Each structure stands twice: as structure tokens, then as C-alpha cells.
Amino acid sequence: MSKPVENNRVTLQALSDYSPKKTLTAIVQLLEPLGGIENFVKPGQKVLLKPNLLAGKPPEKAVTTHPEIIRAVAQLVQAAGGIVYLGDSPGIGSAENVARKCGIMDVVEELGIVFTPFVESVTIHPRGRTFQELEVARELLEAEVVINLPKLKTHQMMGLTCAVKNMFGAIVGLRKPQLHLQAGSDKALFALMLLELCEQLKPSLSIVDAVVGMEGDGPGSGDPRQIGTLIAGTNPVAVDAVATEVVGMKPDQSWTQKMAIDTKRSGALLSEVELLGDDLEELRIVDFKAAKNTDINGRIPDFIQRMLKQALTAQPSPDHSLCNRCEICVKHCPPEAMSIAKRRLQIDYKKCIRCFCCQELCPQGALVTRQGSLLRLTQYYKR
Numbered sequence: 498m499s500k501p502v503e504n505n506r507v508t509l510q511a512l513s514d515y516s517p518k519k520t521l522t523a524i525v526q527l528l529e530p531l532g533g534i535e536n537f538v539k540p541g542q543k544v545l546l547k548p549n550l551l552a553g554k555p556p557e558k559a560v561t562t563h564p565e566i567i568r569a570v571a572q573l574v575q576a577a578g579g580i581v582y583l584g585d586s587p588g589i590g591s592a593e594n595v596a597r598k599c600g601i602m603d604v605v606e607e608l609g610i611v612f613t614p615f616v617e618s619v620t621i622h623p624r625g626r627t628f629q630e631l632e633v634a635r636e637l638l639e640a641e642v643v644i645n646l647p648k649l650k651t652h653q654m655m656g657l658t659c660a661v662k663n664m665f666g667a668i669v670g671l672r673k674p675q676l677h678l679q680a681g682s683d684k685a686l687f688a689l690m691l692l693e694l695c696e697q698l699k700p701s702l703s704i705v706d707a708v709v710g711m712e713g714d715g716p717g718s719g720d721p722r723q724i725g726t727l728i729a730g731t732n733p734v735a736v737d738a739v740a741t742e743v744v745g746m747k748p749d750q751s752w753t754q755k756m757a758i759d760t761k762r763s764g765a766l767l768s769e770v771e772l773l774g775d776d777l778e779e780l781r782i783v784d785f786k787a788a789k790n791t792d793i794n795g796r797i798p799d800f801i802q803r804m805l806k807q808a809l810t811a812q813p814s815p816d817h818s819l820c821n822r823c824e825i826c827v828k829h830c831p832p833e834a835m836s837i838a839k840r841r842l843q844i845d846y847k848k849c850i851r852c853f854c855c856q857e858l859c860p861q862g863a864l865v866t867r868q869g870s871l872l873r874l875t876q877y878y879k880r
């Protein structure tokens with residue numbers, strides 16, 4: 498068994514609901530084993546909070562990081578003398594609108610946080626195997642301390658979105674679908690890019706909002722799920738290793754976790770993590786509904802997969818009774834596989850790269866995941 502390293506310390510804290518006092522106390526207790534917030538924030542430092550601001554939904558939908566988590570962390574940073582900034586680049590709409598609809602803007606205004614939506618990009622050169630260049634938010638690079646505040650949710654393409662995936666918000670606006678297009682349907686490549694991006698951006702601390710997470714068709718249209726836990730650490734890979742355990746997912750159900758293990762990244766295995774705080778066994782939940790499998794994870798040669806793409810993968814399918822033809826999905830589909838014709842949403846499945854951006858962004862929850870016949874069969878025999 499590998500020996501845990503200091504960077505792989507991950508702390509857990511039970512929290513049953515978001516009442517402000519309980520949340521603040523729980524975050525203080527959560528950070529205690531890591532040396533408290535003072536270990537990360539020095540007086541006068543510019544501290545950027547990076548929540549999940551995917552879409553403008555109310556907090557009870559569990560699409561975005563809960564405003565009370567933001568309030569508690571911001572209060573602690575301010576008490577330590579830090580100057581709090583908050584920013585992200587949502588999937589759709591302006592960051593300000595999203596922050597207002599999900600309740601975060603109220604906290605921003607009450608606490609005098611500097612709201613800094615990600616709009617300007619700077620080119621960076623990750624030292625990795627995927628993309629030679631990535632364009633990331635200037636606002637994030639200019640912060641002295643970045644605190645990553647993900648929401649634990651299922652993710653139709655990646656399996657799970659948590660500490661590593663949350664840093665994808667550093668890619669500004671429409672550059673996100675461009676990266677999806679460049680990666681195509683190669684999930685391993687996309688997951689590796691997410692790991693390399695997160696490593697390059699190096700958030701000082703990640704605090705996961707897993708009090709109420711999301712299961713099923715995440716990250717935009719799944720069901721809120723009571724998990725009752727906060728998770729924190731300095732290594733996002735180690736934090737995610739613990740998060741998958743808390744919800745009882747296997748590491749290979751999360752593509753970023755699977756790729757972190759395959760590429761032997763430190764903290765990817767639970768055996769490399771030093772667990773602190775509350776007992777993981779007591780916080781673990783059962784029957785968490787994972788996202789539906791959308792392919793058979795590369796166990797069949799590529800040329801056969803290409804021939805049987807429809808049958809071997811899952812695809813988004815419109816529920817026409819819910820679709821109001823707003824065209825948000827049409828405008829954001831990376832390979833332009835979607836259109837409105839004869840007053841109905843149409844998808845060209847030959848072009849579709851199965852990125853599920855459309856499902857992630859649809860405000861009506863009108864795109865369901867349909868598994869192909871052979872994929873369903875493989876699931877059946879795996880039981």
C-alpha cells in the first residue's frame with residue numbers, strides 16, 4: 498500500500514443542512530485538521546472563490562454551489578484579512594444573472610465581495626499530453642489564492658463533476674464547446690485535459706459542497722440528493738478520490754478519477770489519501786444514482802465502435818413535450834449537430850460527439866439520455 502503524502506490530506510465533516518450558523522461552524526471544523534483558513538490566507542491577499550455557477554437555477558435544485566457555503570467561506574477569508582473575489586464563467590447566460598438566480602449575488606452584496614465574472618482569456622501552455630495551449634480566465638490567474646468550491650454532481654459525459662472538473666469554469670464562455678469539439682468523443686483525452694488544466698491552475702484549497710449533491714442526469718437536470726457531507730483538501734485529485742467513495746461510486750465511473758489512476762497521479766487512490774475529520778464510513782451513502790453509462794469505455798476496437806456508434810453509445814434525445822425550442826442547445830452544440838426544423842428539435846446523430854453539453858445546458862430538462870441497444874445489453878450482463 499502506498500504511503501499518504503502531506504498534500505493528500507483530505508478532511509470530512511458532516512453537515513445536514515445549510516442553516517448559516519451550522520454551516521459556518523462545520524466549515525471551521527472541516528478546515529481545522531488542515532491548519533484552519535489562516536494556513537491558506539494571509540492578510541491583504543486577493544482570494545478568489547471559484548464556485549460552480551453552471552446555470553441560473555435556485556439553490557434547492559442543487560445545480561450550483563449553495564450560497565451558504567459561499568457565505569461561510571467568504572466570512573472566514575475576511576476574518577483572516579483576505580480580500581474576497583468571486584468569479585466563474587457559466588455554461589449559459591451572464592455570470593451575474595446566474596449568480597443572482599442561484600442566490601449567490603445576495604451573499605456577494607451583503608459581504609462586499611468583489612464580483613469578477615470571467616471574461617478575459619490569457620493563453621497558458623500546460624506541460625501535459627493533451628493541449629499545447631489553453632485559454633483561461635485572466636481574473637483567475639491574477640488571484641493570489643484560489644479556493645475551489647465545487648458542488649458534487651453526476652456528469653453525463655465525465656461521470657462525476659467535483660474538484661477537478663470544477664476548474665473547467667476557468668475556460669471562458671464559448672471556448673468550452675470548442676475544447677469539446679477538439680476532444681471529440683474521446684473521453685479519456687477530455688478527462689486528461691481537465692486534470693492538466695486543474696494542475697496548471699493549482700487551486701490552494703478545494704472545499705466540496707456535498708451537503709445536497711445531484712444524482713442521475715447531472716450536472717444540469719439530475720435530482721438533488723441529500724449526502725450530508727463537506728470534503729476539503731489541497732489536492733483536487735485526492736479530494737475527488739474521497740468524494741467518489743462517499744457516494745459509493747467506483748473510481749472508473751468517474752473519467753477524471755480513472756485517468757488520474759491510469760496516469761499514476763498522486764492521491765488518485767484512496768490508499769494514498771490521509772483521511773482526517775469525521776469518519777468516512779459513517780458518511781458514506783448508499784443507492785446513489787450514478788449518471789447513465791454513455792459508452793462501453795473503449796473495450797471494443799475503434800473501427801467496430803465507429804460502425805456501431807448508435808448501438809454502442811448513449812445519445813441525447815429530445816422530450817418534445819418539454820422542449821420550448823429556445824435554441825440554447827442548438828447554439829452551444831460543439832459540432833453543430835442540432836437544429837430546429839418543422840418546429841421540432843432535430844439531432845444529427847452522425848455528427849453528435851456525445852458530449853452532453855446540450856443536456857447540461859437545457860433549462861427545461863428536455864433532453865433525456867437514451868442508451869443504444871448494445872450498450873443496454875452490456876449493462877445487463879455486467880449486473
Ligand code: SF4
Pocket residue numbers: 815819820821822823824825826827842858859860861862863864
Ligand atoms: S432541448 Fe432544451 S435547450 Fe434545446 S431547444 Fe429544447 S428547451 Fe431549448
Ligand code: SF4
Pocket residue numbers: 813829830831832833834835844848849850851852853854855856
Ligand atoms: S447533440 Fe448534444 S451531445 Fe451531441 S454533440 Fe451536440 S451538444 Fe454534444
